[in-house]
Amino acid sequence: MAVDKVIVTNRSVLQRKYSTSLQRIDDAVRNLIAADKKRGVTTLLVAIDSASDMRAVKGAPVTKPKDERKVKAAIDALCAAYTPDYLMILGATDVVPMQTLRNPAGGDGDKNVPSDLPYACAAPYSNRPSAFLGPTRVVGRLPDLVGGDNPAYLVGLLGTAARYRTRPSDEYQHYFGLSAQVWQASTALSLSNVFGDSSAMHTTPPGGPKWSDAQLAFRAHFINCHGAPSAPEYYGQPPGKEEYPVAHEAKRLKRKVSNGTVIAAECCYGAQLYNPKDSGGQAGICSTYLADGAYGFFGSTTIAYGPSEGNGQADLICQFFLDAVLAGASLGRAALEARQRFVALYTHLDPTDLKTLAQFYLLGDPSIHPVASVPHALSRTKVFKSAFKQAKTTPGARAFRRERLARTGTNLQQSLGAATPIRARSPAYVTRVLNAAAKDSRITELQRQSYAVSFPRAASSGGMKQFAATRRGRSIYMLVGEKVTSDKVKRVVVLAATVQDGVIVHMRRVHSR
Amino acid sequence: MSFRGHVVRRRVSVGSKSEHEALVLVTDGGDEYKLRREGGNPFRDPELDVLEGERIECEGIVRDGQLIMSRWSVLD
Numbered sequence: 151m152a153v154d155k156v157i158v159t160n161r162s163v164l165q166r167k168y169s170t171s172l173q174r175i176d177d178a179v180r181n182l183i184a185a186d187k188k189r190g191v192t193t194l195l196v197a198i199d200s201a202s203d204m205r206a207v208k209g210a211p212v213t214k215p216k217d218e219r220k221v222k223a224a225i226d227a228l229c230a231a232y233t234p235d236y237l238m239i240l241g242a243t244d245v246v247p248m249q250t251l252r253n254p255a256g257g258d259g260d261k262n263v264p265s266d267l268p269y270a271c272a273a274p275y276s277n278r279p280s281a282f283l284g285p286t287r288v289v290g291r292l293p294d295l296v297g298g299d300n301p302a303y304l305v306g307l308l309g310t311a312a313r314y315r316t317r318p319s320d321e322y323q324h325y326f327g328l329s330a331q332v333w334q335a336s337t338a339l340s341l342s343n344v345f346g347d348s349s350a351m352h353t354t355p356p357g358g359p360k361w362s363d364a365q366l367a368f369r370a371h372f373i374n375c376h377g378a379p380s381a382p383e384y385y386g387q388p389p390g391k392e393e394y395p396v397a398h399e400a401k402r403l404k405r406k407v408s409n410g411t412v413i414a415a416e417c418c419y420g421a422q423l424y425n426p427k428d429s430g431g432q433a434g435i436c437s438t439y440l441a442d443g444a445y446g447f448f449g450s451t452t453i454a455y456g457p458s459e460g461n462g463q464a465d466l467i468c469q470f471f472l473d474a475v476l477a478g479a480s481l482g483r484a485a486l487e488a489r490q491r492f493v494a495l496y497t498h499l500d501p502t503d504l505k506t507l508a509q510f511y512l513l514g515d516p517s518i519h520p521v522a523s524v525p526h527a528l529s530r531t532k533v534f535k536s537a538f539k540q541a542k543t544t545p546g547a548r549a550f551r552r553e554r555l556a557r558t559g560t561n562l563q564q565s566l567g568a569a570t571p572i573r574a575r576s577p578a579y580v581t582r583v584l585n586a587a588a589k590d591s592r593i594t595e596l597q598r599q600s601y602a603v604s605f606p607r608a609a610s611s612g613g614m615k616q617f618a619a620t621r622r623g624r625s626i627y628m629l630v631g632e633k634v635t636s637d638k639v640k641r642v643v644v645l646a647a648t649v650q651d652g653v654i655v656h657m658r659r660v661h662s663r
Numbered sequence: 664m665s666f667r668g669h670v671v672r673r674r675v676s677v678g679s680k681s682e683h684e685a686l687v688l689v690t691d692g693g694d695e696y697k698l699r700r701e702g703g704n705p706f707r708d709p710e711l712d713v714l715e716g717e718r719i720e721c722e723g724i725v726r727d728g729q730l731i732m733s734r735w736s737v738l739d
Binding site for chain 1: 674675676677678679680681683684697699701702704705706707724726727728729731
């Protein structure tokens with residue numbers, strides 16, 4: 151049987167969480183599979199803890215739910231056997247765990263980066279994020295509540311996915327755009343890039359968190375605020391002040407989110423799944439959006455990055471996600487294309503780029519197409535309709551897209567370099583330059599970090615041979631320092647020197663936000 | 664869980680979008696946790712500012728390097 155979409159879960163964990171109520175989830179999954187069938191999508195539910203399900207794909211069942219290595223191997227076996235166009239992880243992180251990756255931007259407060267990125271990659275289990283530079287799979291996670299025992303939440307999300315409908319693109323052209331005031335220039339640039347203008351942007355302060363029904367009713371939301379772990383709020387900040395007023399609250403979203411809303415949130419921990427008991431019973435903003443009818447939420451599991459001016463890291467990957475959704479991609483394809491477009495910008499990923507790739511992920515059914523793509527004229531002809539028995543997209547066209555995405559991901563995996571921390575000190579000449587730059591910028595040094603940039607062997611073949619010599623000995627040396635601004639606020643400044651064969655070839659100064 | 668230690672002010676999440684000044688508990692065992700009050704603003708909470716420089720005992724849960732306190736008292 152050809153399978154278009156695999157729903158993967160751990161049934162024994164769901165059984166423990168929901169006991170006799172699990173039947174309601176089973177019924178809701180059946181309804182989703184039936185709805186998918188009507189849309190021409192053949193869906194298969196697979197339990198990674200089931201010996202028979204895993205035997206069918208020549209894989210081993212997961213006997214310990216938190217065994218990330220086994221879970222990764224099980225999902226790889228499923229993908230190898232069924233080559234699904236969509237992979238939907240059913241359940242939160244206490245049902246199917248995220249893969250715990252080392253934090254490449256060590257020292258920022260996150261011990262590691264919980265990530266769904268490895269599930270989107272054919273590369274085998276690793277805790278090194280640099281092992282997953284070439285995502286090829288269309289993946290999303292439809293979560294329940296961490297620690298939950300009432301199936302109503304997950305049944306609701308499954309129902310939303312089963313009943314989803316594709317809407318004309320003009321229903322997504324108006325947006326709810328929210329920014330911490332301190333980042334409004336960057337957010338305005340992001341909104342202009344995605345929607346063509348930023349005039350409707352809100353900032354905190356002075357706005358928030360009491361957004362009106364009309365403001366929240368728009369189906370595209372773009373949010374660039376502060377976020378914190380296990381917190382059901384996002385926070386704003388005025389420029390130059392250590393003040394963090396509440397910008398957005400989960401508790402105010404109920405019955406205000408339009409069915410079909412798609413959200414991209416740059417916030418630190420913006421899409422973290424946590425036990426609501428950790429915050430007085432209130433689930434996070436991402437979970438609440440989905441409960442209220444949103445189709446998809448793209449956000450971060452951990453502390454995120456962006457430049458002081460212009461766009462970078464979190465700004466870009468969120469823009470790329472919404473770009474693809476607005477162009478008619480499925481949510482899962484939009485997430486994959488966002489990852490691929492983001493890493494394709496670079497010759498090698500520095501530590502914060504690498505963390506960005508690992509931390510952003512999709513919550514929602516990856517096969518949902520929120521926005522209708524513009525069909526070409528031929529598809530409206532009788533001949534076309536007769537040939538394909540439908541005027542819209544065809545499984546064949548989807549297969550071409552998957553082939554293209556697999557090619558792009560494979561090429562990225564074989565060609566991208568990544569920075570890994572090393573203990574070496576910077577060469578004396580580099581140290582002198584960094585010291586001079588720090589003095590010039592009136593920066594007080596806090597710490598120094600060194601990284602080696604390494605490339606896969608295939609990255610130096612064919613037309614890339616010419617760059618092999620210059621890449622050898624490429625390294626990055628960073629001076630992290632502190633500067634007091636004119637309004638007496640301390641700001642961290644990072645001076646980074648990229649060195650090749652002992653010569654500085656690139657320098658940049660990055661200010662904290 | 665219970666914790667004891669000194670409260671200091673530090674910059675945390677350095678270089679990230681949410682880098683900020685925060686109160687950090689340095690426990691007697693040498694562990695460090697960013698302090699936060701249950702239901703309080705995780706970035707700036709005036710109620711906790713008075714703890715800076717104090718030695719405290721507190722109860723709470725640790726989540727992602729943050730100690731979310733449900734109770735605390737200043738030790739003499």
